[in-house]
Amino acid sequence: MLANCNTLLASRYVTASKELKKHISFLIELKKDLEIIFRRIRFLKMKLSQQYSEAFSAASSSVFNVLDEEEEQEEKEKLPTKPATEANTASTANASSSGSRESSPCSFTSPSTSDTG
Numbered sequence: 844m845l846a847n848c849n850t851l852l853a854s855r856y857v858t859a860s861k862e863l864k865k866h867i868s869f870l871i872e873l874k875k876d877l878e879i880i881f882r883r884i885r886f887l888k889m890k891l892s893q894q895y896s897e898a899f900s901a902a903s904s905s906v907f908n909v910l911d912e913e914e915e916q917e918e919k920e921k922l923p924t925k926p927a928t929e930a931n932t933a934s935t936a937n938a939s940s941s942g943s944r945e946s947s948p949c950s951f952t953s954p955s956t957s958d959t960g
Contacts, residue, residue, distance in 0.1 A: 892899045 888899075892903075
């Protein structure tokens with residue numbers, strides 16, 4: 844039973860590690876693309892600020908004021924409505940449920956043993 848559990852976990856670990864490597868490489872590529880995009884945006888902002896300095900400064904100050912107001916509204920909406928005691932009991936419940944998961948890692952059946960019938 845334990846040997847079957849170990850082989851199953853080993854095979855699942857191999858597939859999960861391959862998928863994780865794919866996701867990591869995707870995230871690295873995504874980060875590179877975003878860095879290129881933000882670099883282009885900074886370049887365009889710099890170019891516009893040099894060519895049209897008065898219009899750019901007026902537009903950027905009004906945009907930043909609008910953004911600040913939106914951020915303040917979002918912060919007000921994000922304020923927690925639950926009392927602190929409820930949040931503490933929820934985190935305690937999550938911790939106890941993860942502990943029960945660790946106590947029986949092989950609660951599943953191996954597909955190779957169920958097909959022997």
